[in-house]
Amino acid sequence: MPQELNYLKETPSQTAGPYVHIGLAPGAAGFDIYRQELGWDIAGPNAKGERIRVEGIVIDGTGSPVKDVLIEAWQANAQGVYAHPEHPGEVEDGFRGWGRVITDFETGEWGFDTVKPGPVPGRSGSMMAPHINLWIVARGINIGLNTRLYFSNEEQANAADPVINLIEWENRRQTLIARRGARGGQAVYRFDIRLQGENETVFFDI
Amino acid sequence: MLKPGEFYQRDREWQPPAYSPDYKTSVARSPRNALISLQNSMSEITGPVFGHNDVDPIDNDLLSNYAKPGESPIGERIILHGRVLDENGRPLPNTLVEIWQANAGGRYRHKKDTYLAPIDPNFGGCGRVLTDENGYYHFRTVKPGAYPWRNWVNNWRPAHIHMSIFGTAFAQRLITQCYFEGDPLIARCPIVNTIPDPKAVERLIAPLDLNATIPLDAIAYKFDIVLRGRRSTLFENRLEGN
Numbered sequence: 001m002p003q004e005l006n007y008l009k010e011t012p013s014q015t016a017g018p019y020v021h022i023g024l025a026p027g028a029a030g031f032d033i034y035r036q037e038l039g040w041d042i043a044g045p046n047a048k049g050e051r052i053r054v055e056g057i058v059i060d061g062t063g064s065p066v067k068d069v070l071i072e073a074w075q076a077n078a079q080g081v082y083a084h085p086e087h088p089g090e091v092e093d094g095f096r097g098w099g100r101v102i103t104d105f106e107t108g109e110w111g112f113d114t115v116k117p118g119p120v121p122g123r124s125g126s127m128m129a130p131h132i133n134l135w136i137v138a139r140g141i142n143i144g145l146n147t148r149l150y151f152s153n154e155e156q157a158n159a160a161d162p163v164i165n166l167i168e169w170e171n172r173r174q175t176l177i178a179r180r181g182a183r184g185g186q187a188v189y190r191f192d193i194r195l196q197g198e199n200e201t202v203f204f205d206i
Numbered sequence: 207m208l209k210p211g212e213f214y215q216r217d218r219e220w221q222p223p224a225y226s227p228d229y230k231t232s233v234a235r236s237p238r239n240a241l242i243s244l245q246n247s248m249s250e251i252t253g254p255v256f257g258h259n260d261v262d263p264i265d266n267d268l269l270s271n272y273a274k275p276g277e278s279p280i281g282e283r284i285i286l287h288g289r290v291l292d293e294n295g296r297p298l299p300n301t302l303v304e305i306w307q308a309n310a311g312g313r314y315r316h317k318k319d320t321y322l323a324p325i326d327p328n329f330g331g332c333g334r335v336l337t338d339e340n341g342y343y344h345f346r347t348v349k350p351g352a353y354p355w356r357n358w359v360n361n362w363r364p365a366h367i368h369m370s371i372f373g374t375a376f377a378q379r380l381i382t383q384c385y386f387e388g389d390p391l392i393a394r395c396p397i398v399n400t401i402p403d404p405k406a407v408e409r410l411i412a413p414l415d416l417n418a419t420i421p422l423d424a425i426a427y428k429f430d431i432v433l434r435g436r437r438s439t440l441f442e443n444r445l446e447g448n
């Protein structure tokens with residue numbers, strides 16, 4: 001017998017369940033308990049760059065909206081810097097780059113306000129197109145689903161993005177592109193997520 | 207040039223698959239295409255950082271964080287404690303742990319929960335805490351009750367506490383559930399049984415920990431959490447970091 005490798009195994013995941021709001025967004029569950037809930041303000045008041053809104057809906061394999069989903073967003077600031085000690089560079093005071101969003105219980109629509117991130121470093125000196133990393137949990141999702149939101153008006157950068165180009169089915173790449181529109185003078189990006197079926201969103205094992 | 211240290215790949219045979227038909231809700235909510243495997247970039251090895259401005263000291267005490275002054279929730283008083291480690295066995299200090307649970311009767315304080323067990327006026331059912339410098343965390347709460355749910359006609363969830371953990375990187379993000387030693391409902395639960403390996407299921411069962419009880423006050427259960435670990439920097443084609 002060889003020596004035993006003494007790595008620990010990752011704790012197994014379990015679904016967030018239908019009552020995830022109690023823990024992660026208690027206000028939405030119907031009660032106030034914390035001084036402040038986390039994840040409502042992604043960019044903070046001092047962030048430079050373009051203020052945008054991102055909206056969408058999560059759709060299941062039957063074509064129905066998923067109304068009990070919770071999404072977390074993780075992004076760099078407009079200069080392409082993540083608010084993390086391992087990323088060289090500065091972020092604006094109050095910029096965390098992380099947010100948490102839940103759906104409207106009636107319609108399944110969700111949305112958040114932030115700034116458009118800049119391009120960020122990829123592997124081996126490459127650059128990645130501006131994107132927001134998303135993590136999706138809900139009842140019926142046994143382990144959180146990771147995907148990325150890219151921007152429709154970054155055609156050149158998207159075409160050169162090393163992650164988009166990993167997806168060999170070119171028609172599936174479109175599932176990662178949020179479509180730019182406008183409302184009241186503000187940029188609104190639409191990003192619907194299809195968990196299953198036709199135009200199923202690309203999910204990553206990160 | 208930026209050269210992050212990568213995380214060990216997730217063991218997808220150990221983790222539950224997306225599609226697990228005995229847990230019926232997963233059927234329409236599981237992707238049919240294979241996940242695209244992504245080597246880590248800056249987007250995956252970074253993640254949100256939390257500090258003591260984000261949480262209050264009372265937030266980890268579910269016995270008092272929603273109770274009226276001088277009152278307590280009904281139920282078995284417990285300490286839930288443990289450590290957050292990575293796969294290398296290193297503690298993860300200052301990482302955010304959030305929990306939510308039903309009350310002792312198995313009822314959630316949630317506008318969508320209509321189970322006939324009563325709401326406890328002194329119990330909110332959520333808590334959060336940052337691990338200390340050695341990766342330890344603890345909560346005071348009541349042991350949650352089992353509750354029925356619509357899957358098969360007669361499914362009951364074992365007593366469980368939902369747990370959300372961050373680590374230092376978005377790649378480590380995890381939500382799980384903590385069960386309690388000795389519960390006969392664990393083996394019968396379709397959600398537990400989404401996990402293929404019985405050894406992995408054991409990892410979600412907190413043992414009774416008499417050493418950590420508070421005599422004449424609260425009984426204790428220990429629940430250690432392991433998040434993904436990172437490569438060290440031995441090789442030329444490595445990504446640097448850690």
Ligand SMILES: [Fe+3]
Pocket residue numbers: 017019308363366368
């Ligand atoms: Fe539950």
